[in-house]
Amino acid sequence: MLQSQLCRETDFSQTWFVDACVKLNEPMRFHRKLWEWCYIYEALRERGKLMPFRRGLGFGVGKEPLAAAFASQGAEIVATDLDVDLAKAQGWVDTNQHAVGLADLNEKGLCDPHQFQQLVSYESADMNNIHPKYTGQFDFTWSSCSFEHLGSIEHGKRFIVNQMKCLRPGGVAVHTTEYNLTSNVATLEAPVLVIFRHQDIEAMVAELRGEGYLVTVDYTAGAGPFESYVDLPPYSNPVHLRLLLGQYVSTSIGLIIEKP
Numbered sequence: 573m574l575q576s577q578l579c580r581e582t583d584f585s586q587t588w589f590v591d592a593c594v595k596l597n598e599p600m601r602f603h604r605k606l607w608e609w610c611y612i613y614e615a616l617r618e619r620g621k622l623m624p625f626r627r628g629l630g631f632g633v634g635k636e637p638l639a640a641a642f643a644s645q646g647a648e649i650v651a652t653d654l655d656v657d658l659a660k661a662q663g664w665v666d667t668n669q670h671a672v673g674l675a676d677l678n679e680k681g682l683c684d685p686h687q688f689q690q691l692v693s694y695e696s697a698d699m700n701n702i703h704p705k706y707t708g709q710f711d712f713t714w715s716s717c718s719f720e721h722l723g724s725i726e727h728g729k730r731f732i733v734n735q736m737k738c739l740r741p742g743g744v745a746v747h748t749t750e751y752n753l754t755s756n757v758a759t760l761e762a763p764v765l766v767i768f769r770h771q772d773i774e775a776m777v778a779e780l781r782g783e784g785y786l787v788t789v790d791y792t793a794g795a796g797p798f799e800s801y802v803d804l805p806p807y808s809n810p811v812h813l814r815l816l817l818g819q820y821v822s823t824s825i826g827l828i829i830e831k832p
């Protein structure tokens with residue numbers, strides 16, 4: 573079973589990765605965003621969450637294909653993103669990375685339109701201020717490439733701990749974000765983007781375990797040819813498992829957190 577880990581080149585040749593690409597209708601490529609989506613898909617699939625009578629809550633969904641892919645497997649989905657005016661102010665709308673409604677979430681036709689209409693709903697939700705109506709309502713939660721954009725490292729940590737309240741007992745949370753491979757001391761912390769260091773992830777894991785949740789983390793980075801390449805701005809290289817953000821090399825990390 574997948575556990576919490578960094579984006580690794582070896583994952584791209586695994587059966588689970590190829591199967592997830594098919595389910596998401598995404599061509600195989602060495603891109604960390606594709607890894608994040610496939611990783612979330614597989615972590616939920618292998619824990620039996622992608623099936624009828626399971627409810628999922630997605631945060632900061634943007635135009636990602638996951639809500640439609642999960643609904644195509646029969647799961648009921650509440651997909652959320654930041655209120656459109658706030659998202660516009662932060663540049664998410666102009667860069668086409670924000671969802672304003674249901675139509676944005678099944679653009680690739682991954683889910684039968686009638687089934688999609690029945691199973692998926694869309695709501696505005698602020699990850700920094702999760703509404704109490706979500707408490708205890710879901711079998712799974714997820715976010716991709718979103719909790720590094722909440723304002724600070726502390727905001728990201730608070731989100732990860734707070735969103736666990738949305739789960740029912742036995743539920744699982746899968747969230748991916750940016751991880752600093754250069755330093756465990758200095759990092760990027762700007763209002764629009766932070767890069768989490770090893771110490772930040774460890775602090776989250778310690779707090780989650782303190783609250784009784786299950787997390788197993790593997791920080792092995794790998795040294796294969798594709799994961800050794802660092803993509804530079806404007807990030808147009810097809811190989812994009814690691815990238816330079818400011819002065820820091822970053823890759824993706826996925827957290828899988830289970831509520832006993």
Ligand SMILES: C[S@@+](CC[C@H](N)C(=O)[O-])C[C@H]1O[C@@H](n2cnc3c(N)ncnc32)[C@H](O)[C@@H]1O
Pocket residue numbers: 631632633634635636653654659664669670671697698699700715716717718721722
């Ligand atoms: C880099 S995009 C990722 C979009 C999508 N998850 C994906 O993987 O393509 C970041 C997303 O986070 C959302 N976001 C930023 N701040 C947020 C907040 N405070 N609450 C909810 N969503 C937020 C943005 O609106 C945007 O959809």
